[in-house]
Amino acid sequence: MKKLMNSADAFVDEMLDGLVAACPSLRRSGRVVRTAAGPAPGRVGIVSGGGSGHLPLFTGYVGEGLLDACAIGDVFAGPSVASCVEAIRAADGGAGVLLLYGNYGGDRMNFDLAAESVEFDGVATRSVLGADDIASAAPAEAHKRRGVAGIVYAYKIAGAKAATGADLDAVSAAAAATVAAxxxxxxxxxxxxxxxxxxxxxxxxxxxxxxxxxxxxxxxxxxxxxxxxxxxxxxxxxxxxxxxxxxxxxxxxxxxxxxxxxxxxxxxxxxxxxxxxxxxxxxxxxxxxxxxxxxxxxxxxxxxxxxxxxxxxxxxxxxxxxxxxxxx
Amino acid sequence: MKKLMNSADAFVDEMLDGLVAACPSLRRSGRVVRTAAGPAPGRVGIVSGGGSGHLPLFTGYVGEGLLDACAIGDVFAGPSVASCVEAIRAADGGAGVLLLYGNYGGDRMNFDLAAESVEFDGVATRSVLGADDIASAAPAEAHKRRGVAGIVYAYKIAGAKAATGADLDAVSAAAAATVAAxxxxxxxxxxxxxxxxxxxxxxxxxxxxxxxxxxxxxxxxxxxxxxxxxxxxxxxxxxxxxxxxxxxxxxxxxxxxxxxxxxxxxxxxxxxxxxxxxxxxxxxxxxxxxxxxxxxxxxxxxxxxxxxxxxxxxxxxxxxxxxxxxxx
Missing domain, CATH: 3.30.1180.20 (Dihydroxyacetone kinase; domain 2)
Structure with missing residues (x-):
């Protein structure tokens, strides 16, 4: 099993360099990728994040009608609190930000801390967690399930809902209903x-x-x-x-x-x-x-x-x- | 190395069944895939073909502004003459058909025979061969080079040229210039x-x-x-x-x-x-x-x-x- 890379340490950052070099619609700052256009004023922003190694998930879904920004960690490791904070700020168009990410303990902890941090600056957030993997817990414990590929449906449907001008509660409800479905x-x-x-x-x-x-x-x-x-x-x-x-x-x-x-x-x-x-x-x-x-x-x-x-x-x-x- | 399949014999046909089940824009008849809409009357049609096992190449490029039809063979084996004939007929909108495929001996022989066959019915064809693989022959013998991924550029550019209403010579020239470039x-x-x-x-x-x-x-x-x-x-x-x-x-x-x-x-x-x-x-x-x-x-x-x-x-x-x- 061989990998085309220069070093394990550079893997994620060089991948992100390649992503923004290929996509003029994206901007990168550290471990945060956002749209070049920035959040539409008055529209709900959508942020996701998670470990690297799952492309197109997560950073590949930053774009029109999908995510506004994404915080990215090392391979199979969650993003830092600082990256989550920066991604939320980058996605904030004044109407609040939906945090839509997979149900993993580390990601949850860091996004929760980030949400508290931006709350001081008046950025309203809601969190909806992807939890679609039925193999990871029984239906009675569906809240323990991990988020996997199904979160792409939530990105798409929440992103399209935000584009209609819906408010944070409505966008969050669309995301939550998609996760549930x-x-x-x-x-x-x-x-x-x-x-x-x-x-x-x-x-x-x-x-x-x-x-x-x-x-x-x-x-x-x-x-x-x-x-x-x-x-x-x-x-x-x-x-x-x-x-x-x-x-x-x-x-x-x-x-x-x-x-x-x-x-x-x-x-x-x-x-x-x-x-x-x-x-x-x-x-x-x-x-x-x-x-x-x-x-x-x-x-x-x-x-x-x-x-x-x-x-x-x-x-x-x-x-x-x-x-x-x-x-x- | 494990494969998700039912049997080696059924591999290609079940793959094609899945393709047309997933894509309402496509129709299948045996080893030929064509657009459901059919060729636009008066427009140049574009046909490709080759062995299976290279998806999205070849059949995955049948669609609007790309290929009109595709003849497909077994894994790593060229399409039959009969499939090539059927694909050409399916792509014929009355303005002739460009045969645009990779430079492999078997494919060339079968498409040439197919072109002769449809000529009796008054279907004009031109052939342009993808030959982009520089590792397969020296520049002086560029005509011996195999066609690989670069043919997608020729599909796209020839398809867009055909959509402008250009005639068979002009569409063929655009394809040939793209192959050369x-x-x-x-x-x-x-x-x-x-x-x-x-x-x-x-x-x-x-x-x-x-x-x-x-x-x-x-x-x-x-x-x-x-x-x-x-x-x-x-x-x-x-x-x-x-x-x-x-x-x-x-x-x-x-x-x-x-x-x-x-x-x-x-x-x-x-x-x-x-x-x-x-x-x-x-x-x-x-x-x-x-x-x-x-x-x-x-x-x-x-x-x-x-x-x-x-x-x-x-x-x-x-x-x-x-x-x-x-x-x-």
Whole structure:
């Protein structure tokens, strides 16, 4: 497992240098990336943040109709309080800032401290946490679940809601409803290598896979030999559809997300089965998202997310948006 | 190396099923993918084709302002004559069809036979071959070079030219000029696995890389231990800039393309160096393309393409276009 880098220490900063060199729409200051245009005055700002190593998550979603700013940490490590504060200030257009990030202890602590800090300056914040990974806790303890690829739906829908001029409570409510309507499960086929580490983050046997593994290699539900794509897709769909959901809508978006090395061909083979299974369940898929949305560098595997849509969420999901690696 | 599939025999057809299930803008008939809207009457059609295993190449570029139809073969194997014929007919809007595909012997033979076949029915065709891989032959034998990721520039520019209503000669000339203005070199870090094969397509040592390897594992220029991202980027830029080019324009687009497993983080680290080197050489980069554009399934590595732009090509590159995995 080889990495194209100059040094482990420079990995994140050189990645960010490359990002802003490639994207004239972005600006960087330390470990904060923001839009060059800055927050629209009077509009709610949206900030996210998290560890590096998951591109396009998190910094790749800074752009029109999505995030206003993002605080970024080392590989698989949360951003500092100072970066969170700076990102919030960068996103503040006078109407408050939504902090929308994944449910990890360190990120929560640092964003909470940052929110307190900016409150002194009169910047109102709300926090909504992505918690879509159904493999990370039982439904009764859904508040303990980790945030993974499904947070992209919350970015998109909250970003589009903010663009309508909605206030902080309304944008936060749209984000929270999207988180509540979105569930994800992943399957890992091979590990990734953290820059500078002597060995991969975990090991899997030659023909072994792990259902439910997290995007930092957190343990999943089971390990077993690789079976067919259809059998794997079926289990993922079954587990997602068994989840309690409040919505009665039969319209959903689906994300088949490569964790890194798994190619588009295999995502499409899985999507083929997923879409047939969802049709059998009486669900209509709109705007499926297939590709690299939230990765673990070169980890092989994929995650499947289902986002239940009501009329407003469907319209907001389809609203125009543009960030470096995704355009709607 | 594990693959998410049901069987090697079903790999390509199930992938195509997934593609059309995900993309209402596409239609499939056997091994041909075309736009649902069909060719615009009176407009030049554009057809490509090639082996599977390179998504988004080739079928992923069927869409508005890009390809009208695509003929697809098995993994790393060219499309049949019958598929080529069917793709050409599907793309024919009455103004002729440009056949724009990579310079590989089998593809050339089958597209040539297909062109003869449709000529009987009065469908005029021209052929332009992608031949951007500088590692595959010396400049004096540029006609022997293989087509790799750089063909995406020709798709985009020829597609935009066709959308202006230009005639077959003009669209073919735009494609040919783009091929002549585009050079690519790749570096491989690890092999891919062809579905059903007992072992990877080639082997590389634990810390070994191969400069100039082709997208089917064709031999490159040298093998040596992995060095720094900057050293690798420097050699790739040096080799590309040493190429003879007719253009005097100082404006270029650059593509940093993952061959599969190499993550966005590493593409950006390389792009950072590439953009600095091109600036030093007096070149201005517009519209850099960074991501997965032409892969070898789960191969690790990347390719770097430089496309020299004149005023018309720059405008055509920036014109709106939409296909399943790319939107401009």
């Amino acid at each position: 979105t569930r994800t499960i992943g399957v890992a086929l091979s590990p990734c290598l953290i820059p500078g580490a002597a060995s991969p983050a975990f090991e899997l046997g030659d023909q072994e896979i792990e259902m439910g593994m997290g995007i930092h290699g957190e343990p999943g539900i089971w390990r077993a030999p690789l079976t067919s794509a259809d059998a794997i897709a079926d289990e993922m769909v079954d587990r997602l559809l068994a989840e309690p959901v409040e919505e009665s809508s039969k319209r959903v978006s689906v994300m088949v997300n490569s964790l890194g090395a798994t190619p588009l061909e295999e995502l499409l083979i899985v999507y083929r089965r997923v879409s047939a299974r969802l049709a059998d369940a009486g669900l209509t898929v709109v705007m499926p998202l297939i590709g690299h949305f939230a990765t673990s560098m070169e980890m092989a595997g994929l995650s499947l997310s289902i986002c239940r849509l009501d009329g407003e969420r469907e319209a907001l999901l389809a609203a125009p948006a543009a960030c470096p690696f995704w355009r709607v | 585009t050079r690519t070199i790749g570096v491989a870090l690890s092999p891919c696995l062809i579905p059903g094969a007992a072992s990877p397509a080639f082997e590389l040592g634990d810390q070994e890389i191969e400069m100039g390897m082709g997208i089917h594992g064709e031999p490159g220029i040298w093998r040596a231990p992995l060095t720094s991202a900057d050293a690798i980027a420097d050699e790739m830029v040096d080799r590309l800039l040493a190429e003879p080019v007719e253009e005097s324009s100082k404006r270029v687009s650059v593509m940093v393309n993952s061959l599969g497993a190499t993550p966005l983080e590493e593409l950006l680290i390389v792009y950072r160096r590439v953009s600095a080197r091109l600036a030093d050489a007096g070149l201005t980069v517009v519209m850099p393309l960074i991501g997965h554009f032409a892969t070898s399934m789960e191969m690790a590595g990347l390719s770097l393409s430089i496309c020299r732009l004149d005023g018309e090509r720059e405008a055509l590159l920036a014109a709106p276009a939409a296909c399943p995995f790319w939107r401009v």
